[in-house]
Amino acid sequence: MRIAFIHDWLVDKGGSENVLSAMLEQWPHAPVYTLVHDHQGPTRSLLNGHTVITSFLQKLPQATRRYRSFLPLMPIAIEQFDLSAFDIVISSSHAVAKGVIIGPDQLHISYVHSPIRYAWELQFQYLREAGLDHGLKSVLVRWLLHYIRLWDTRTANGVDEFVCNSRFVARRIWKVYHRKATVIYPPVDVDKFELCEQKENFYLTASRMVPYKRINLIVEAFAKMSDKRLFVIGNGPDFDKIKAIATPNVILMGYQPLEVLREKMQKAKAFIFAAEEDFGIVPVEAQACGTPVIAFGKGGALETIVNEKTGLFFEEQSVESLLDAISRFETKKMEFSPYEIRKNAERFSKARFQEEFTSFVNQKWQDFEQRKKSY
Numbered sequence: 568m569r570i571a572f573i574h575d576w577l578v579d580k581g582g583s584e585n586v587l588s589a590m591l592e593q594w595p596h597a598p599v600y601t602l603v604h605d606h607q608g609p610t611r612s613l614l615n616g617h618t619v620i621t622s623f624l625q626k627l628p629q630a631t632r633r634y635r636s637f638l639p640l641m642p643i644a645i646e647q648f649d650l651s652a653f654d655i656v657i658s659s660s661h662a663v664a665k666g667v668i669i670g671p672d673q674l675h676i677s678y679v680h681s682p683i684r685y686a687w688e689l690q691f692q693y694l695r696e697a698g699l700d701h702g703l704k705s706v707l708v709r710w711l712l713h714y715i716r717l718w719d720t721r722t723a724n725g726v727d728e729f730v731c732n733s734r735f736v737a738r739r740i741w742k743v744y745h746r747k748a749t750v751i752y753p754p755v756d757v758d759k760f761e762l763c764e765q766k767e768n769f770y771l772t773a774s775r776m777v778p779y780k781r782i783n784l785i786v787e788a789f790a791k792m793s794d795k796r797l798f799v800i801g802n803g804p805d806f807d808k809i810k811a812i813a814t815p816n817v818i819l820m821g822y823q824p825l826e827v828l829r830e831k832m833q834k835a836k837a838f839i840f841a842a843e844e845d846f847g848i849v850p851v852e853a854q855a856c857g858t859p860v861i862a863f864g865k866g867g868a869l870e871t872i873v874n875e876k877t878g879l880f881f882e883e884q885s886v887e888s889l890l891d892a893i894s895r896f897e898t899k900k901m902e903f904s905p906y907e908i909r910k911n912a913e914r915f916s917k918a919r920f921q922e923e924f925t926s927f928v929n930q931k932w933q934d935f936e937q938r939k940k941s942y
Contacts, residue, residue: 568932571653573600573645575662577619578631580609582753582848583680586732587659588613589754589917590678593925600648600667602641605631622647639711642666642718655932658726666722674935676928677726678751681736681845682743686715696778720744728931730924732846733867751924752870754917755848759825760855762909763833769796770893771835771858773828773849774842776803781841781863781884783809788889790814795893798835800828832856837896840868841884847871854878854912857905861892871915875899877908 574587577599591597591614598618603625604610622644624630624637637644641663648667650656656673658664661680669675685693690712694700699708720743729748731737737748770789774780782799786809789797793816799809802822813819820827832838838853838860846867850860854877862868864880872878879899881892 568655569653570594570597570655570657571600571650572597572617572657572659573648573650573664573667574659575664576602576634577604577610577614578608578634580613582846583659583661584610584613585756585848586678586680586753586920588615589920590657590659590924591615591617593921600650602637602644602663603630603634620648638715642715642722655928657928663719665726666718667725669725672939674728674932675726676728676730676931678730678732678924679736679740679748680732682739683715683719686712686719687743688739692779727935728927730927733870735866735870736845749927751920751927752915753846753848754920755851755855755912755915757851757855757912757916760829760832760852760912762855762857762905764857764905765834766836766858766905767834769798769835770837770839771798771800771831771853772839772841773800773831774803776801776805776809778805779842783812784841784884784886784889785839786813786817788886788893789817791886791890792816792893797839798831800831829856832858836900837861837878837893839889839893841889842866843884844868850878851912851915854908857909859896859900859903859908861889861896871911873911875902877903877911 598620600620602622604619604621624644645663645666646668650667651670656669656675658667658677660677662683665677699705723744723746729740729746730751731740731748732753734750737750740746740748772785774782776782789795797817798820800820800823810819832853833856835858838858840850840860840862843863843866850862850868851871853860860872860878862872862878862880863884864882874880879892879896881888
């Protein structure tokens with residue numbers, strides 16, 4: 568089988584890039600097509616010598632820094648890749664990668680991390696946060712997002728098999744494209760987060776400080792519990808806002824290397840997670856350390872955390888709801904087994920992902936070959 572991969576862009580290192588890297592290890596000679604690639608950036612270590620082919624966007628000024636502003640050009644750029652030499656094309660898509668043009672004798676498997684959220688259900692939040700909810704610029708951006716939605720829906724017809732990272736995203740794919748998706752949970756490097764039985768008397772949260780992560784909510788809750796300590800790891804645009812509301816029992820550590828994050832995860836009495844995520848890798852990493860997670864009960868967290876076994880849920884993204892969950896946790900904390908929590912995290916290992924995804928591709932290729940004979 569001649570296989571090629573296509574990924575939206577290779578600039579920063581995140582969850583979708585880790586998924587791509589795990590895929591590439593299974594097909595070490597497959598080339599990777601992408602709109603823009605920062606050759607000196609953090610994704611370089613994920614590619615392990617794979618050939619990378621970029622689009623015409625790579626030649627635009629400051630392409631690796633301003634690539635998001637090229638959104639109007641992304642659909643046409645992704646359609647210019649000639650992949651006719653390959654039997655199987657695997658797209659890793661959270662924006663436009665699934666829109667690549669594929670012929671009738673080629674199998675297209677798309678691992679969709681999410682449909683383009685800022686063009687669909689998050690459009691109005693995106694416009695508000697960008698200050699584009701009124702005025703002429705707002706009209707132009709709304710028209711652009713309308714065009715992106717039309718293109719996104721049309722290009723779903725070019726995908727033979729959809730795969731996604733959670734049942735939560737599978738429902739979104741059905742809503743947007745009316746297509747069923749197979750859930751293969753993404754790889755989490757649980758081996759890097761060793762079990763620790765002995766917990767200390769503090770809570771932990773770790774995240775990039777952007778609005779939807781709701782770090783402000785967590786800090787506000789601990790402002791009402793001066794007898795409880797919270798460590799916060801991470802940096803981002805909202806750091807100064809968070810710092811302004813932090814009380815003495817909240818320790819803002821900023822960005823920290825993996826070694827520090829891991830140590831805090833291992834020793835925390837609980838990890839707190841207030842975001843609505845499609846999957847959420849960090850709560851799984853915390854569980855790999857044997858640390859229970861107190862999480863907002865929506866999105867991927869419902870699939871990675873076992874309520875009252877490996878963590879607790881709070882029902883609303885509000886200070887009151889989180890305070891109630893922490894109070895319930897304080898009465899139950901001796902009931903959580905670090906070994907059971909660790910065992911739950913191992914369901915999401917990298918080896919498991921690679922085995923499931925490789926088997927899926929091989930089986931779908933066999934099915935595809937059989938279907939071609941019947942046409």
